[in-house]
Amino acid sequence: MNAPQTGIDSWTEFLIDKEVPVLRHTxxxxxxxxxxxxRINVREIADIALHDPMMTVRVLRFSAAHRGRRQLQDISTVEHAxxxxxxxxxxxHFSQFDVIEDHLRPHPHAMLGLLHVIRRAQRAARYALDWATWRCDLNSEEVAIAALLHDLAEMLVWCFAPxxxxxxxxxxxxxxxLRSVDAQQAVLGFPLNELQALxxxxxxxxxxxxxxxxxxxCEKPRVKNVKLAVDLARHSAHGWDDPALPDDFRAIASLMNIDEDTLRNRLGLKSEDQAEQGGDDA
Structure with missing residues (x-):
């Protein structure tokens, strides 16, 4: 895995021709x-792909590369693809796969790191889909996919430059x-969001x-939906005591036009009143 030493253009060229591996479960x-x-239907197939961000990007990448000349609009969902x-x-077409667990067998710690990012992405996608549906978004799957792939470059670096x-x-x-973007700058020389865009x-x-x-x-409601889902998944990855979570809860409740206790219930958490009562009982 000879990743480039420096330069975002070199990293882009290094990654774009890679055959993206998928999870063994996929x-x-x-x-x-x-x-x-x-007997299988399109929705069932899409559900399989959407459980795995790497499979999702493979489908969308293939769809983009094989779009017909008369196709005026991008295909932005797996089900449509x-x-x-x-x-x-x-x-x-999708009959042979490189398997992530095999690909990273020589790097078990990197395998754990990648699985952590994938699980976080899966949670972000679930949050984003739930909130988009609540907000009557006309295509909530687009919002869920954006949350699922929000940290795609990080996954690719775990895969190909462990x-x-x-x-x-x-x-x-x-x-x-230390902020993530500063760690990325120190090691790679550029932030991952710039690499991902390229x-x-x-x-x-x-x-x-x-x-x-x-x-x-993120001033656009759909983009804010994605960002807040990604933030919540990141901040709650190790539990619900991260100091950034109160700000997340306020912003999410505002986006969904509900109060914070209702939001906490939707997330399966105790409301603040319930938490205080529990503390008094103790």
Whole structure:
């Protein structure tokens, strides 16, 4: 895994031709689904892909590369991509996979780091989908996919440059107040969001998804939906006592136009009143 030493352009070229591996669970699910080829529907196939950010980006990347000349709009959801390709051709193309667990077997600590980011992305996607549905978003799957892929570049670095990812992780462990972007700058020479924008543009991923993943556009409600879901998943990754969470709760409640106790209940948490009563009982 000879990653470039410096330069965001070199890193972009290094990543864009990579065959993105997928989770072993995804391979097993695809094999099982292939056995039901005559009975399986597009939604079921999309659900398999959407459980795995790496599979999701593979589908969208393939769809973008094979879009027809008459296709005026980008395909921004997995379900639409499968529908346009057709079930049988989908399984014909997506029949062979590199497996993440095999790919990173020589780097077990990097495997754990990548799985942590993937689980965080899965949680962010669930939050984003729930809130978008609550807000009557006309296409909530787009919002969920944007949250799922928000930290795609971080996943790619864990996959294809595990030593660099481990160095960034070590920097932040040694200095817990160090911001992620500063660790990225120190190890790579650039922030990962800039690398991600370049890689996604080279892969011609849908412009709408790139906008939804762009935190700089968070004055737009759909982008804010994505950002807050990603923030909540990140801040709660190690428990619900992170000092950033109260600000997250306020912002999410405002976005959804509900009070914070209702939000906490939706998240499966005790309301502040319940927490105080529990403390008094103790």
């Amino acid at each position: 391979v097993h699910a695809m094999d099982e689904a292939r056995l039901r080829l005559e 499968v529908m346009m390709l057709g079930v049988e051709p989908f399984f014909q 030593e660099r990812a481990l160095r960034m992780q070590a920097l932040q462990k040694a200095e817990p107040t 890689v996604c543009a080279k892969w011609e991923l849908p412009e709408l998804l790139l906008t939804l993943m762009d935190d700089a556009s």
